[in-house]
Amino acid sequence: MSEDPDASAIAPSPSGRLLCGGCAPHDACRLGVEIADARDDVVRFEVVCPRSWHGGPGVAHGGWTAAVFDDVLSVVALRVEPRLVTKSLAVSYLRPVPVERPVQVLARIDRHVGRQWEVSAEMTLAGTALATGRAELRTRHPHHFARHEAWLARQTLSPNGSHAES
Numbered sequence: 001m002s003e004d005p006d007a008s009a010i011a012p013s014p015s016g017r018l019l020c021g022g023c024a025p026h027d028a029c030r031l032g033v034e035i036a037d038a039r040d041d042v043v044r045f046e047v048v049c050p051r052s053w054h055g056g057p058g059v060a061h062g063g064w065t066a067a068v069f070d071d072v073l074s075v076v077a078l079r080v081e082p083r084l085v086t087k088s089l090a091v092s093y094l095r096p097v098p099v100e101r102p103v104q105v106l107a108r109i110d111r112h113v114g115r116q117w118e119v120s121a122e123m124t125l126a127g128t129a130l131a132t133g134r135a136e137l138r139t140r141h142p143h144h145f146a147r148h149e150a151w152l153a154r155q156t157l158s159p160n161g162s163h164a165e166s
């Protein structure tokens with residue numbers, strides 16, 4: 001952990017990608033998300049579900065789809081504000097998503113007032129909607145991660161493995 005965890009902000013990787021903390025060391029999105037085109041507050045992504053994320057035979061695990069929406073819905077706003085967290089995420093699964101087939105995702109900023117962002121996206125294959133996602137984002141408070149670390153440090157592990165505030 002860096003000395004000031006709140007100094008962290010998502011910046012373009014060496015190859016120009018916007019990546020989460022887990023993917024940044026690889027300089028590649030492990031979910032298979034790539035920006036195809038970006039203009040103002042609308043971003044188009046090309047996304048391929050790795051086979052390792054399949055749930056049913058040949059189709060994506062719903063958790064992969066939700067993670068993709070969390071990612072793309074953040075990226076569309078991260079281009080404007082590099083310090084964001086997701087407050088809520090709603091996904092509608094309309095059709096199975098095939099693995100190892102490119103699908104398109106169009107994400108947009110619907111509303112931005114102060115710290116509050118509303119964003120939405122649609123995942124399609126050949127023009128047919130497979131899933132939709134909608135999220136509320138928040139610009140991070142200046143001490144978001146420090147507050148979290150302080151709170152976590154106050155939690156003590158009891159002998160039965162449960163946590164209690166000390």
Ligand SMILES: CCCCCCCC(=O)SCCNC(=O)CCNC(=O)[C@H](O)C(C)(C)COP(=O)(O)OP(=O)(O)OC[C@H]1O[C@@H](n2cnc3c(N)ncnc32)[C@H](O)[C@@H]1OP(=O)(O)O
Nearest residue numbers: 018019020070071074075085086087138143144145147148
């Ligand atoms: C390119 C790759 C992109 C990848 C991006 C991925 C994006 C993500 O998934 S982020 C990870 C998932 N999201 C999170 O972890 C967010 C967790 N939630 C929160 O931190 C808060 O609920 C938060 C900030 C959303 C609340 O925002 P908001 O609704 O504006 O309310 P706010 O007034 O700030 O705070 C509400 C309460 O939460 C508390 N709170 C807020 N932030 C924190 C914090 N960091 N630590 C502890 N408590 C906090 C506040 O004190 C307040 O408590 P109370 O109701 O008792 O007064």
